[in-house]
């Protein structure tokens with residue numbers, strides 16, 4: 001669990017409404033100034049044993065000591081700032097390898113060379129969430145995958161085991 005600074009600073013007539021996450025390891029016992037990742041307003045906070053003891057108080061014109069690790073905007077579809085954006089978020093040294101950063105691989109064929117539906121965009125005919133109710137008529141619905149499948153078969157890349 002971590003505390004947050006929900007920034008309500010008025011920025012060009014609208015509240016900033018950015019949630020800055022105070023990750024517990026860094027801010028557990030901490031006193032200092034931290035910036036809002038979106039509007040860069042500087043806030044003074046004093047945290048003791050993970051509880052907000054003082055603040056957040058705005059400190060206009062002062063420099064932040066550090067930045068939040070992550071921030072997002074829940075009212076705007078949770079668009080946010082990942083760690084390590086200069087002037088906004090703090091870099092994080094233990095980032096997962098690039099293959100674990102949450103971007104799905106587009107897979108059209110299984111390890112045995114059989115067509116699978118792990119790719120996008122699925123054709124609109126796929127129905128809700130690409131479910132292809134009852135039957136996936138691959139030849140009709142995904143002709144280019146079907147074509148690729150035929151070529152794989154010719155090249156002997158399709159196996160049963």
Ligand SMILES: [Zn+2]
Nearest residue numbers: 007016036039
């Ligand atoms: Zn802000």
